[in-house]
Amino acid sequence: MRQILIAGVLSLAVAILLTPVLIKVFSRQGFGQEIRVEGPASHQTKRGTPSMGGVAIVAALWAGYWGSHLFGLLTDGSGPTASGVLVLSLATTLAVVGFLDDFIKIRKQRNLGLNKTAKSVGQLIAALLFGFLVLQFRNEAGYRPASSQLSYVREIDAIAMGSVVFIIFVWLVVSAWSNAVNFTDGLDGLAAGSMAMVLGSYVLITFWQYRNACVGGPKTAEPGCYTVRDPLDLALIAVAGGGACLGFLWWNAAPAKIFMGDTGSLALGGLLAGLSITTSTELLAVVVGALFVAEIISVVIQIAVFRTTGRRVFRMAPFHHHFELSGWAETTVIIRFWLLTAIACALGLSLFYSEFLSASGG
Numbered sequence: 001m002r003q004i005l006i007a008g009v010l011s012l013a014v015a016i017l018l019t020p021v022l023i024k025v026f027s028r029q030g031f032g033q034e035i036r037v038e039g040p041a042s043h044q045t046k047r048g049t050p051s052m053g054g055v056a057i058v059a060a061l062w063a064g065y066w067g068s069h070l071f072g073l074l075t076d077g078s079g080p081t082a083s084g085v086l087v088l089s090l091a092t093t094l095a096v097v098g099f100l101d102d103f104i105k106i107r108k109q110r111n112l113g114l115n116k117t118a119k120s121v122g123q124l125i126a127a128l129l130f131g132f133l134v135l136q137f138r139n140e141a142g143y144r145p146a147s148s149q150l151s152y153v154r155e156i157d158a159i160a161m162g163s164v165v166f167i168i169f170v171w172l173v174v175s176a177w178s179n180a181v182n183f184t185d186g187l188d189g190l191a192a193g194s195m196a197m198v199l200g201s202y203v204l205i206t207f208w209q210y211r212n213a214c215v216g217g218p219k220t221a222e223p224g225c226y227t228v229r230d231p232l233d234l235a236l237i238a239v240a241g242g243g244a245c246l247g248f249l250w251w252n253a254a255p256a257k258i259f260m261g262d263t264g265s266l267a268l269g270g271l272l273a274g275l276s277i278t279t280s281t282e283l284l285a286v287v288v289g290a291l292f293v294a295e296i297i298s299v300v301i302q303i304a305v306f307r308t309t310g311r312r313v314f315r316m317a318p319f320h321h322h323f324e325l326s327g328w329a330e331t332t333v334i335i336r337f338w339l340l341t342a343i344a345c346a347l348g349l350s351l352f353y354s355e356f357l358s359a360s361g362g
Contacts, residue, residue, distance in 0.1 A: 003068040003078075004203070007236045008243040011064030015247025019056040023251065023258050026050035030106075049256060052102045054264020057192075057244045058095045061088070061271075064240030082137035083145040084233035087274035090130045091241075094178055094270035097122035098262030123175050126270065131170030134277060135163060141214075143229040146170075151280035153355040154226060170277060177276075177285075178269030180292035183299055183318040185265040188254035190320065190334050192245045194291050194341040195268050199242035201288050201345040202275050205352055206235035209279065212356070224360025228279055241271050254331050281352075288348035291341045295319065 027050050065080075065088055072078040100122075101114040114122070134146035148166040149155035161169060185191035209231035212224065228234070245268070251257045260268075269292075276285035286293055298319035305313050314322040323333045 003072050004235055004239050006071050007064040007068035008239040010067040011060040011240040011243030012247045014063040015056050015060035015244045016250050018059055019053060019248055019251045019258060022053060022056055023050050026052060049259055051259045051261040052263050053248060053258040054095060054098060054260040054267055057248050057260060057264045058092060058267050060244035060247055061240050064243055065236055068236050081230035081233040083230035083278045084237050086130060086133055086145055087237050087278055090126055090274045091267045091271040093126040095263050095267035098266035102261040102263050123178055124171060127171040127174035128167060131167035139229055143227055145229050146277050147280060150282065152283040153352055154280050173277060173282060174270060174273045177273040178266045180296040181269035182262060182265040184292050184295045185260060186318060187320055187330055187334050188256035189249050189252050190337055191265055192249040192252050192260060193338050196242050196245035196249065197341050197345050198272060198289050199238045199245065201349055202238040203235055203242060204349060206231045206238055206279060210235065224356055234275060234278055238275060254334060284348055284352060287351060288345055290344035291337055
C-alpha cells in the first residue's frame with residue numbers, strides 16, 4: 001500500500017513541477033499548437049499554445065513507477081515485474097511515436113505531423129512487440145503477463161485465441177485505445193481529467209485482484225480468485241499514470257497553458273490498452289473507458305455515413321466538437337463529459353465487483 005501512495009505522490013509532484021518548466025521552454029522555442037481551421041471559431045485563440053506536454057506525463061509516469069520500486073528495494077527487496085515493465089514500455093514506445101508526430105507538426109507549422117501510414121506503422125510495431133512479450137515470462141505459478149483468451153473480468157474459457165490471433169487482437173486493442181484517447185484530446189483538460197478517473201478505477205481493480213489473487217497456481221485456486229500475474233505492480237503503473245494526469249491537468253485545465261499533444265494521448269491510450277490486457281479486463285475496459293469509445297465511434301460513424309451518403313451525422317467529429325458547434329460552451333462540454341466518465345467508471349467498478357461476488361459465491 002505504501003508503494004502505491006509513493007507512486008501516486010511522486011508522479012503527481014513531477015507532473016505539477018515539470019509541466020510549467022516545459023511551458024516556458026516550449027514557449028521560448030516557439031513550439032506552439034496549430035489549430036484546425038474547420039474547427040470551432042473559439043479554438044483559434046489557442047493557436048500558439050505550447051504542445052508536447054505529454055513529455056511531462058511520461059516523465060511523471062516513469063518517476064512514479066521507478067521511484068516506488070526504489071523504495072520497495074530499500075525496504076522489502078521487491079522489484080519491478082514483467083507485467084509492469086511491459087505496460088510501461090508500451091506506453092513509452094507510443095509516446096515516442098506521438099512525439100515524432102508533434103515535432104513534425106511544430107517544425108512544419110501545420111496541423112498534420114506523421115501521415116496515417118507512418119503513425120499506424122509505429123502503433124503496429126509497438127503492439128506486435130507487446131503482444132509477443134506478454135505471452136512470455138511465466139512465473140513460478142505458471143501465470144504469464146497476459147492470457148490468449150478473450151476476457152471480461154477474467155478469461156472467458158469459451159473464447160480462446162491462438163498466439164498469432166492473440167497478437168493481432170492486441171494490435172487492434174492498442175490501435176483502438178491509442179486513437180480513441182487521441183481523438184478525445186480536443187478540449188482543454190478533457191482527456192487528462194477523464195483518463196485520471198479511468199486509471200483511478202484501474203488502481204481499485206488491480207489492488208482488488210492483488211488482495212484476492214489465486215495462490216499456488218490454477219489447480220489450487222479458490223472460487224473468485226484472480227489469475228493475474230502481477231496485480232500489485234500494475235496498480236503502481238495505474239496510480240502513477242493517474243497521478244501524472246492530475247498533475248498535468250493543473251496546467252491543462254481550461255484555459256489550457258499547454259496541450260499534451262500526441263505524445264501524451266498515444267501514451268495514455270497505450271497505458272489503458274496494456275492494463276486491460278494484463279489484468280484480463282479487455283471487455284470491462286470498454287465500459288470504464290466508455291467516453292473514449294464513444295469519441296472514436298463518432299469518428300467512424302461520421303466517415304462511414306459521409307462516404308456512403310455524402311451527409312454528416314454530426315456537425316463535426318469527434319462529437320465533442322458537435323456540441324460546441326451546437327452552442328455549448330467548451331467548459332460545459334468538458335464538465336458534462338467528465339460526469340459521463342465518472343458514471344462509466346462507477347458502472348464498470350460495479351460490474352467488476354458483482355462478477356466477483358457471483359464467482360466467489362458471495
